[in-house]
Amino acid sequence: MTINVGVLGARGRMGATVVNAVEGASDMKLVAALDAGDDFAPLADAQVVVDFTHPDAVMDNLKYLVEHDIHAVVGTTAFSEERLATLRSWLEPKPSLGVLIAPNFALGAVLAMRFAAQAAKFYASAEVIELHHNRKADAPSGTAAHTARMIAAARAEAGVTPGPDATTSELDGARGAAVEGVHVHSVRLPGLVAHEEILFGGEGETLTIRHDSLDRTSFMPGVLFGVRTVLTRPGLTVGLENVLDL
Numbered sequence: 001m002t003i004n005v006g007v008l009g010a011r012g013r014m015g016a017t018v019v020n021a022v023e024g025a026s027d028m029k030l031v032a033a034l035d036a037g038d039d040f041a042p043l044a045d046a047q048v049v050v051d052f053t054h055p056d057a058v059m060d061n062l063k064y065l066v067e068h069d070i071h072a073v074v075g076t077t078a079f080s081e082e083r084l085a086t087l088r089s090w091l092e093p094k095p096s097l098g099v100l101i102a103p104n105f106a107l108g109a110v111l112a113m114r115f116a117a118q119a120a121k122f123y124a125s126a127e128v129i130e131l132h133h134n135r136k137a138d139a140p141s142g143t144a145a146h147t148a149r150m151i152a153a154a155r156a157e158a159g160v161t162p163g164p165d166a167t168t169s170e171l172d173g174a175r176g177a178a179v180e181g182v183h184v185h186s187v188r189l190p191g192l193v194a195h196e197e198i199l200f201g202g203e204g205e206t207l208t209i210r211h212d213s214l215d216r217t218s219f220m221p222g223v224l225f226g227v228r229t230v231l232t233r234p235g236l237t238v239g240l241e242n243v244l245d246l
């Protein structure tokens with residue numbers, strides 16, 4: 001079976017890479033490659049649309065896709081619990097429609113998050129550092145926020161209370177942003193692509209888990225897997241770890 005795929009954000013850094021990947025996939029056909037300001041009419045031919053646009057645009061795009069019964073694979077970041085709840089309400093009357101949102105489609109990043117969740121119950125102290133290119137629109141990264149939430153959930157399940165921290169900040173932001181009790185630090189530099197370190201500290205030891213995306217092709221196997229998977233996975237799925245056999 002050939003899957004008809006549309007891409008939103010097609011002229012962007014990720015969208016252009018997705019266009020190439022879809023064109024190179026023998027089981028997919030690219031039917032629309034659209035960007036900001038384009039007419040969405042060509043999406044009528046798409047079974048699945050991949051969205052790598054902008055946090056300010058993605059909810060309107062998803063509303064359009066759900067209204068038109070088109071499955072969606074979403075890499076665009078900055079999904080709050082409120083946004084996810086809105087999306088679930090849109091999907092409720094569409095029981096066969098699937099939306100897959102993944103803050104990171106790179107296999108290594110998904111594994112790093114899983115390892116971090118595993119480690120979280122053994123270490124009361126954890127910090128996340130994400131490092132990205134300086135054209136990135138949002139901070140913290142979607143991956144860092146998701147990682148922090150996974151650590152928080154693993155701690156809650158294991159009954160681990162976040163470790164002591166005696167520091168008083170002299171300057172706002174010196175300790176980063178707290179996402180569900182986990183400090184997250186964002187670095188922006190030209191030359192970087194997408195990188196994350198998760199640091200754990202315990203009695204006389206530290207554990208560092210690090211992932212580096214050195215090229216945007218690192219995200220493509222996950223995106224193509226998402227396109228193939230979303231057709232048979234109705235409802236909202238958040239995180240590639242929930243569809244991969246890890």
Ligand SMILES: NC(=O)C1=CN([C@@H]2O[C@H](COP(=O)(O)OP(=O)(O)OC[C@H]3O[C@@H](n4cnc5c(N)ncnc54)[C@H](OP(=O)(O)O)[C@@H]3O)[C@@H](O)[C@H]2O)C=CC1
Nearest residue numbers: 009011012013014035036053057075076077102103104105
């Ligand atoms: N989940 C993952 O694995 C990954 C996620 N990302 C995320 O993907 C998103 C895009 O990143 P990146 O490609 O670097 O960003 P870019 O800015 O390079 O690309 C975004 C593109 O989307 C276009 N766009 C904006 N609004 C719309 C709209 N309403 N409809 C269609 N196209 C639109 C932009 O056009 P214009 O410039 O004219 O506004 C631009 O061409 C970010 O949220 C980023 O964090 C990135 C890498 C991996």
Ligand SMILES: O=C(O)C1=N[C@H](C(=O)O)C[C@H](O)C1
Nearest residue numbers: 077103104136141142143194
């Ligand atoms: O903007 C990017 O580049 C990336 N965005 C995603 C995020 O915010 O986590 C995924 C990856 O880190 C690259």
